[in-house]
Amino acid sequence: MRRTLSSLIRRSLVAACLATALTVPAMADDLTEAHLAAARDTIAAAHASEQFNQILVVLSDQTKALFLRSNPGAVKDVEEVVNNVALELAKRRPELDRELERVWASRFTEEELKQIADFYRSPVGEKFGQTMPLIIQDSIRSANIWRDAMSTEIVTKAREELNKRGYQF
Numbered sequence: 816m817r818r819t820l821s822s823l824i825r826r827s828l829v830a831a832c833l834a835t836a837l838t839v840p841a842m843a844d845d846l847t848e849a850h851l852a853a854a855r856d857t858i859a860a861a862h863a864s865e866q867f868n869q870i871l872v873v874l875s876d877q878t879k880a881l882f883l884r885s886n887p888g889a890v891k892d893v894e895e896v897v898n899n900v901a902l903e904l905a906k907r908r909p910e911l912d913r914e915l916e917r918v919w920a921s922r923f924t925e926e927e928l929k930q931i932a933d934f935y936r937s938p939v940g941e942k943f944g945q946t947m948p949l950i951i952q953d954s955i956r957s958a959n960i961w962r963d964a965m966s967t968e969i970v971t972k973a974r975e976e977l978n979k980r981g982y983q984f
Contacts, residue, residue: 821933860935
């Protein structure tokens with residue numbers, strides 16, 4: 816369950832980041848280097864890009880599984896080739912970092928970014944940064960439990976009412 820939940824969180828964060836990146840205002844083209852530097856500093860202080868460190872690992876595992884389903888005997892070669900390709904692609908990580916900087920800089924002023932970075936460097940900010948992934952994980956688990964309970968209840972109550980009206984479901 817933990818691995819599945821971790822995967823769900825990772826996918827949710829990636830999706831949220833991509834959705835955010837796609838909706839960045841046009842002003843992102845007008846960002847100054849100082850503004851981007853403030854975003855870079857804030858991202859580092861918040862450890863906000865670390866959640867994306869596993870993207871290539873996950874993609875590599877998925878790619879290996881894809882090829883091994885077709886040819887299970889090629890384990891050694893598939894491992895070697897996919898790992899080499901992933902290592903080559905890892906060199907492109909700065910592209911994501913630059914995009915994240917633009918996302919943050921387009922949503923916050925340079926001064927706001929400096930204040931956020933200061934917060935993350937404070938004792939409570941450090942605790943927040945360390946605890947937030949666990950809070951997100953617990954929140955998603957709680958929301959899923961609640962969703963499942965509501966799903967059961969809505970089906971049960973609707974079925975009962977519809978049965979009273981002469982329908983069979």
